[in-house]
Amino acid sequence: MRASIADIATHVGRQVTLHGWLHARRSSGKIHFLIVRDGTGFIQAVMSKAAVGDEAFLRADHLSQETSLSVTGAVRADARARGGYEIDVTSLEVHGDSHDYPITPKEHGVDYLLDRRHLWIRSERQTAILRVRHEVISAVRDFFNGRGFILCDTPIFTPAACEGTTTLFPVQYFEDTTAYLTQSGQLYNEANAMALGKVYCFGPTFRAEKSKTRRHLTEFWMVEPEMAYADLHDVIELAEGLLTSVVARVLETRRPELQILERDTSKLERVTAPFPRLTYDEAARRLAEKGQPFEYGTDLGGSDETVLSEQFDRPVCVTHYPAAVKAFYMKADPRQPDKALCVDVLAPEGYGEIIGGGQREDDLQRLEQRIRAHNLPPQAFEWYLDLRRYGSVPHGGFGMGIERCVSWICGLEHVRETIPYPRMLYRLYP
Numbered sequence: 001m002r003a004s005i006a007d008i009a010t011h012v013g014r015q016v017t018l019h020g021w022l023h024a025r026r027s028s029g030k031i032h033f034l035i036v037r038d039g040t041g042f043i044q045a046v047m048s049k050a051a052v053g054d055e056a057f058l059r060a061d062h063l064s065q066e067t068s069l070s071v072t073g074a075v076r077a078d079a080r081a082r083g084g085y086e087i088d089v090t091s092l093e094v095h096g097d098s099h100d101y102p103i104t105p106k107e108h109g110v111d112y113l114l115d116r117r118h119l120w121i122r123s124e125r126q127t128a129i130l131r132v133r134h135e136v137i138s139a140v141r142d143f144f145n146g147r148g149f150i151l152c153d154t155p156i157f158t159p160a161a162c163e164g165t166t167t168l169f170p171v172q173y174f175e176d177t178t179a180y181l182t183q184s185g186q187l188y189n190e191a192n193a194m195a196l197g198k199v200y201c202f203g204p205t206f207r208a209e210k211s212k213t214r215r216h217l218t219e220f221w222m223v224e225p226e227m228a229y230a231d232l233h234d235v236i237e238l239a240e241g242l243l244t245s246v247v248a249r250v251l252e253t254r255r256p257e258l259q260i261l262e263r264d265t266s267k268l269e270r271v272t273a274p275f276p277r278l279t280y281d282e283a284a285r286r287l288a289e290k291g292q293p294f295e296y297g298t299d300l301g302g303s304d305e306t307v308l309s310e311q312f313d314r315p316v317c318v319t320h321y322p323a324a325v326k327a328f329y330m331k332a333d334p335r336q337p338d339k340a341l342c343v344d345v346l347a348p349e350g351y352g353e354i355i356g357g358g359q360r361e362d363d364l365q366r367l368e369q370r371i372r373a374h375n376l377p378p379q380a381f382e383w384y385l386d387l388r389r390y391g392s393v394p395h396g397g398f399g400m401g402i403e404r405c406v407s408w409i410c411g412l413e414h415v416r417e418t419i420p421y422p423r424m425l426y427r428l429y430p
């Protein structure tokens with residue numbers, strides 16, 4: 001009977017066949033210990049000369065790392081075994097050889113591994129991360145679908161910038177047009193929210209970021225909800241609800257993966273609402289107290305976010321940044337017009353911004369002014385201004401970067417391990 005390692009516990013005492021790859025082999029005179037992986041997990045298959053006969057035993061003597069094979073044998077519970085179970089092999093079939101597999105158990109440098117990312121993703125650690133990523137994405141979808149949000153896809157080829165003109169990727173669009181890869185689906189989300197009330201988009205976004213930091217990719221996945229008839233407060237509550245529910249889901253279903261990653265899960269257990277809220281001014285004061293060289297009036301930099309988010313045991317919401325450092329679409333606070341009704345959610349343990357969003361400028365004249373002040377091409381935004389011409393309402397939303405979220409939940413050093421094929425300043429291969 002065909003089985004997978006993930007549900008091996010349901011097959012104790014029975015003969016099963018596993019289809020997978022050889023991860024590692026250790027042999028004593030009369031026994032081969034084969035660590036087999038099948039994509040769902042790792043298990044030790046014990047092959048004794050007595051059980052399989054001399055000939056089959058001898059053939060297994062040369063099996064090397066990543067040989068594809070099927071093993072058949074009885075499942076046995078063993079408290080000492082990795083995962084709690086072992087297989088006593090009765091027969092083994094080899095499908096494809098593997099010679100000189102380049103990723104051995106010894107330490108490799110990260111560039112070496114990234115050059116072989118298509119193989120690196122087979123490792124136990126990488127498969128654990130990719131499973132957590134899957135769970136995060138699945139929890140995000142369930143969260144919005146369960147709250148009446150309509151998934152409404154936004155285009156990837158776009159005519160203009162959403163998040164500043166310095167990080168656009170131009171694409172030749174037929175003979176004489178330049179398109180740009182989307183930086184965010186937000187502007188279309190706003191139109192979709194006026195049609196459907198509560199919407200979200202979830203897709204790849206692109207930023208020509210020349211920065212080589214542990215938080216930046218040039219291609220990343222972002223989920224963006226947008227709500228009509230909503231203010232900054234509603235946006236913050238939604239962000240809080242999303243993060244608590246995503247973290248709770250990963251804790252509920254992905255403990256084994258978090259254990260492989262040696263994640264301190266007590267830190268994740270503290271991620272419950274309400275999250276602390278700070279204004280930009282309060283954040284600036286905290287930075288000054290910590291002796292962080294921060295210039296009031298500028299955007300928070302990566303190291304400022306690190307210093308702030310180290311001070312809290314759960315995500316912190318920073319609101320009311322100076323309007324001048326934020327995107328053109330942000331609504332100014334009527335009580336202090338130099339501040340924007342915006343929020344950045346900083347993940348704890350120094351991870352920094354994982355969510356950015358806020359309330360949108362819903363007044364036609366003020367929005368036109370902002371477009372001019374940012375030197376954006378007005379024709380490209382005519383359709384967007386229509387939303388303020390025909391039944392404008394207060395509205396808002398946010399974007400959460402999946403890779404930053406996964407990086408934090410897994411406790412990783414760098415976002416590059418959270419996506420199967422990271423795209424960065426110097427990395428377009430494989």
Ligand code: 4AD
Nearest residue numbers: 184186216217220224354355356357397398399401
């Ligand atoms: O703060 P950002 O730029 O906000 C927007 O794009 C808004 N239009 C979203 C909205 O309100 N609908 O980006 C949102 C999030 C960041 O908080 C971060 O998690 C992620 O996207 N992000 C990146 N992730 C990886 N690499 C990059 N270069 C990223 N830039 C942003």
Ligand code: MG
Nearest residue numbers: 344353355356
């Ligand atoms: Mg941001």
